[in-house]
Amino acid sequence: MTPRPSELQRLSQPSSYAEKNDQKDLLTPVSRNDVHEDEIWTRKPPVAEQSPGPIPNGGLWAWLQVLSGFMLFMNSCTTYVPETSESTISWIGTLASFILSSSATFAGPILDRGHPRLLLVCGTFCVVFGLMMTSLADRFWQLLLAQGICTGIGSGQLFIVSVALLPQWFTTKRSTATGIAATGSSAAAIIYPPMFHYLVDSIGFGWTVRSIAFVALAVCLVSLSVARMRTQPPPRPKIVDFTGFKEPEYALFALVPFFGGIGLFIPFFYITQYCRENVGGISEELSFWMLPILRVGSIFGRTIPAIVADKAGNLNVLAFCTIVSAFLGFGWIAADSIAGIIIWSLFYGCFSGAFVSLQVPTVVSITKDPKTIGGRGGLLSFLSYADVLAGQTTLRALSLTCEGILIGNPIGGVIVERSWGGLQGFCGATLVTSAAFIILTRLKVVGVSLTRKT
Template identity: 35%
Template sequence: MDEKRVEPGPQPPSDAADATPNQIPLPADDVPDGGLAGWLQVVGGFALFFNSWGIVNTFGVFQTYYKTNILADSTPDAISWIGSLQSCLLLAGGIISGPLFDAGWFKATISAGAFAICFGFMMTSLATQYWQIILAQGLCIGLGTGCMVVPGLSVLPQYFLKKRALVTGIVVCGSSFGGVIYPLIFQALIDKVGFAWTTRVLGFISLATSSFAVAVMKQRVKARKVRSPIDPTAFREPAYVLYCIAMFFSNFGFFPPIFYLQTYALSHGLTDTNIALNLVAVLNAASVLGRLAPSPAVSLIGPINTMITITAMASIVAFSWIAVQTGPGNIVFAIMYGFTSGGIVSLPAVVLASITEDLSFLGARMGTSYVFSAAAALCGPPVAGAILDSTRGYLGVQLFAGFMLFGAATFHASTRFARVGLKLLVNV
């Protein structure tokens, strides 16, 4: 591989480039890069991701339960709207929580998120009808998760410089651990104490872990000037436009396998119900490695090349789901999809930074791209559910997920072309 690396255009001074977007830059010697306070931010950020993406990635167990119990008369696509609304609000929430963080409302924002998630779980435990569940679990919990993701990441550059990549990876892994712990607790309690108390236990866990984050996390510096969360001028750059389209396709295809993994396994070869109902936990456990593994590749071949590779791999695994008809096959698929799709969650910000010439606009451009991601996350699972309901089979769902992820890989490749043209041996 040619060692040449395509650099972005003119950059701000190094201390400004390393600062959180829109914030007063911290001199390198003023960043502690560790210490008790710094590592408490990492643990707190881990807890925020545990209770944001971790909860969203858990919805597959609720999809299975609702279809066979409370919402048995509802179609799969109607049920999936609950989880897709959570995903949409998690992503779209960054458009609001980012500027609130910049304005110095960090504690208030994550406190509101902690309350909304716990309150949503408690109201879900009392719900008996579809509209009640979509308001409590879809809207309330979704809004709560949207208050946590961007602030949880944005505080890290105020405490870390040289170890920033390491601590960001640790924090992001909180989502995978949440996606393991919450499903396991749900399956362990549902037959013993019933749905209502199982959901309340999840609410108490979210309150306890989120409260720890609220207690220990602290902003060191707030914004000098709060910019608009949307950057419409970014659409003058072909690479950015193609990146946004790639993220739209990526989020369209990412969620259907997570939502329908368990119901498919129960009807296609996995006779052990206990294992089938824990496949979401297996998938999320595998995604821990999937979120950490791309980091060395980024330094070797560049972030865009790495994103193209992992998205193409996830597409291949999604297509291979069609051939899964046995118990071991379902388990292997859960592991492989969790691993290959992990980077789809952890790498977008790294890719976006690599195509953004002025990093002081990174926050606004991230907020703009989240609009596309949120729209896809909202519509993807219900579209897959409608395909399942109309065809009475999973082939359409599997093809849908595979082609959407293939489209994402194609547009990431187009982003690379917009950056460097047809040069192949370039780290970008």
């Protein structure tokens, strides 16, 4: 049936005020002040924001981010200066650790805003410049500025990029990718100290540290060439976001690195001194190599548990490895032979490595908004080291000396003056406390079920 002319005229007229305005807008030129010149006589529909698509969970660019993280982890640890007095090294190392965590706290939100390259450039410059200035330093305040502050700032910026980019590229393999990247710091501990040990006598302190700086520069340039963000950042996140502490599971888990960081790394700081004083028949050369042996075990500990965690859950594996590390901390008391200390070092390095590699994947798994990972990872790093500077300042105020310290927790220096057994017990006790908070976090996330993956 053909409509009448009057009906066609009625249907062609606007039926509402909104339709009248729409027709008027289509016929009215747009002001030059509102749009670009090329769009004055055209009205284009709004373009929807392009989605980055599903997380690839592999592929060339995803694994290149793992390579980038590995290289950045290599330069997110401080190089100590053995020829300086132990008290001076204690101050420099403590300050560097605190500055690293503090700068990571502010670097995380900058990364969340979509500026990883800015952090990489600034971090690379600070690390290399700090090492170059260390090679020229001959006074305490110069070492404090170069190693403690400059290198610490750069290390914090590199650290947060190394851990926060990977969750954008991996889901089911997230822990594995983070674990492989985290082995970079173990590789650095195997490369840099022997490099210093064997070069300093032949080419001198200055050129030895400069050589390390050139290696650090080359390693960072690899990361600069391949690191990239996969997703667009949210509109202007907060510089420091404390909203995560309103979530009970994150607030509980934040106490894990706080307590664990106090004791977990004590063997790494004291293993060489312990061997010299307590292991019968050990040579000076083998005592020096005990730290690299400990780090070799850490390589396996940062990868194998991470692979298992992708199947069994991050909190499950992290709790198990931390409990075993606590028992090994107490068992350190019995390692007084060459064979015993070597076996103990490999096992402790293996199980303690999971504490480092599984923290960020765990934060990702319990965080509701993935675009806040950078900021939350930075706060977690800050809590890991906040107790270090506080402990150092308190001990100095009480006029307590910390003999025998390299770069580590100064509280251990006070305990070891009285008893090695006290230091080893302190190591185990802090890990027991940390494991308790891991279990509490798991109970909050999944309840009492033993089969649920976290």
